[in-house]
Amino acid sequence: MSNGPRFRWVILWFLVLGAVFAVAEDDQNQKLDRQFQSAVAQYNAGQFAQAAAQLEDLLPRVPKSFEVHELLGMVYAAQSQDTKAIEHLEAAVRLKPDSAPARTNLAVSLSHAGRLEPAGEQLRKALELEPRNFDANHNLGEFYIQSGKIADACPFLEQAQRIHPSSYDNGYDLALAYFLTGKLGQARQLVQTLMHAKNTGELHDLLGEVEEKGGKFVAAANEFEIAAHMDPSEGNLFDWGSELLLHRTYEPAIDVFEEATRRYPNSPRLLIGLGMALYSRGKYDEAVKALLAAADLNPADPRCYLFLSKAYDSSPNQAEDVIQTFRRFSELQPGNALAIYYYAMSLWKGKRAEDPGFDLREVESLLQKSVALDPALPEAHVQLGNLYADQHAYDKSIPEYVRALELNPNLPDAHYRLGQDYVHVGQKERAQKEFEVYQRLRAQHMADLDKERAEVRQFVYSAKAAPSTKP
Numbered sequence: 001m002s003n004g005p006r007f008r009w010v011i012l013w014f015l016v017l018g019a020v021f022a023v024a025e026d027d028q029n030q031k032l033d034r035q036f037q038s039a040v041a042q043y044n045a046g047q048f049a050q051a052a053a054q055l056e057d058l059l060p061r062v063p064k065s066f067e068v069h070e071l072l073g074m075v076y077a078a079q080s081q082d083t084k085a086i087e088h089l090e091a092a093v094r095l096k097p098d099s100a101p102a103r104t105n106l107a108v109s110l111s112h113a114g115r116l117e118p119a120g121e122q123l124r125k126a127l128e129l130e131p132r133n134f135d136a137n138h139n140l141g142e143f144y145i146q147s148g149k150i151a152d153a154c155p156f157l158e159q160a161q162r163i164h165p166s167s168y169d170n171g172y173d174l175a176l177a178y179f180l181t182g183k184l185g186q187a188r189q190l191v192q193t194l195m196h197a198k199n200t201g202e203l204h205d206l207l208g209e210v211e212e213k214g215g216k217f218v219a220a221a222n223e224f225e226i227a228a229h230m231d232p233s234e235g236n237l238f239d240w241g242s243e244l245l246l247h248r249t250y251e252p253a254i255d256v257f258e259e260a261t262r263r264y265p266n267s268p269r270l271l272i273g274l275g276m277a278l279y280s281r282g283k284y285d286e287a288v289k290a291l292l293a294a295a296d297l298n299p300a301d302p303r304c305y306l307f308l309s310k311a312y313d314s315s316p317n318q319a320e321d322v323i324q325t326f327r328r329f330s331e332l333q334p335g336n337a338l339a340i341y342y343y344a345m346s347l348w349k350g351k352r353a354e355d356p357g358f359d360l361r362e363v364e365s366l367l368q369k370s371v372a373l374d375p376a377l378p379e380a381h382v383q384l385g386n387l388y389a390d391q392h393a394y395d396k397s398i399p400e401y402v403r404a405l406e407l408n409p410n411l412p413d414a415h416y417r418l419g420q421d422y423v424h425v426g427q428k429e430r431a432q433k434e435f436e437v438y439q440r441l442r443a444q445h446m447a448d449l450d451k452e453r454a455e456v457r458q459f460v461y462s463a464k465a466a467p468s469t470k471p
Contacts (some may be wrong), residue, residue, distance in 0.1 A: 201231030319350030337374030
């Protein structure tokens with residue numbers, strides 16, 4: 001029994017010691033929590049480097065903390081450090097696999113890193129966890145739009161719309177998906193519904209795209225005009241001006257593009273649009289000036305050079321500037337047959353105007369190089385034919401014209417020049433046939449207009465900024 005008091009003393013000692021350790025542990029937990037809350041505050045304040053330092057210091061003491069891994073992943077994602085972000089967000093998902101927000105955060109970082117398949121997988125798992133969740137449906141639908149799988153996006157955006165019909169962003173994305181999949185009636189109806197709640201320039205711009213695709217030019221032009229007045233952004237002004245250009249209302253198009261280029265003087269596509277409108281209206285000098293400015297802003301963009309060559313053909317007054325511009329383009333793209341062809345033609349036209357005795361060997365060499373790069377370029381064969389015919393080298397010119405017409409039989413001038421060459425070599429029957437084809441093609445002058453319209457349309461659609469989803 002003599003051991004009884006000693007035993008009770010030992011028990012009391014352990015109780016006291018346990019209480020001390022509990023107090024110490026509680027104090028340590030509070031310190032860790034304060035450090036975490038400090039990192040949260042720094043993250044919310046945009047002080048990402050400081051937040052990362054706090055969390056990295058905290059992590060070794062709580063290596064299995066879902067919250068620390070998730071926040072650290074979001075901090076690194078905010079700094080575009082995708083590899084580190086993914087590492088910690090994957091850890092967060094492993095620690096809490098039933099967290100839909102954690103999987104969504106991981107999907108965002110995977111998408112930023114270009115890993116689209118695993119990003120989609122995480123979004124699909126988030127939706128499985130919360131099938132009635134608006135964000136889960138919206139995010140997956142938006143992901144499919146960004147991935148170009150528009151038809152796949154529609155069911156999820158539609159479900160999100162049923163869950164939260166007042167969401168502007170989801171409604172816009174769904175209307176965009178309808179437009180891109182050709183459901184114009186549904187797109188139009190949804191856009192008009194959204195306008196009742198929130199009337200914005202981007203909605204009018206999207207409705208303009210819908211009406212344009214549906215062949216309703218007047219309605220489209222009206223919507224683009226409203227969009228540009230409500231929000232005179234570079235994109236909205238381009239859409240309005242290009243719609244007028246597409247349908248050959250050139251004076252209004254010029255007015256819109258002139259105003260647009262005053263607002264956005266560093267926009268190549270606005271300057272190209274202005275140059276095309278001026279060219280189509282017959283204002284060639286002004287067109288050349290606008291197109292030269294566009295080429296200077298983005299020398300590697302091939303879209304303005306076709307129209308610059310056309311305008312320059314009717315206005316050689318800025319020969320030196322044009323020649324230098326085409327020379328630069330050919331140097332930037334030495335493997336581009338058209339770039340070499342444009343340079344050859346600018347040099348030929350410009351120097352010939354200055355000096356009728358100009359040595360054409362450089363032009364010939366450039367045209368031959370263009371043909372070597374692209375043997376199927378009929379324009380280069382025609383011009384080589386013209387060069388040889390001017391030198392009375394009909395044995396060289398005739399094969400070039402014949403080859404050009406094999407590639408494209410609808411070239412009136414090539415038929416005419418070939419007919420002339422046949423006259424010179426005494427082949428009158430062949431010459432007569434070529435002149436007859438020439439006369440028939442010239443009578444079908446609408447073909448030239450159709451080609452020009454197609455060129456304009458190709459530029460407009462390639463230069464248009466496609467409507468995009470909300471970030």
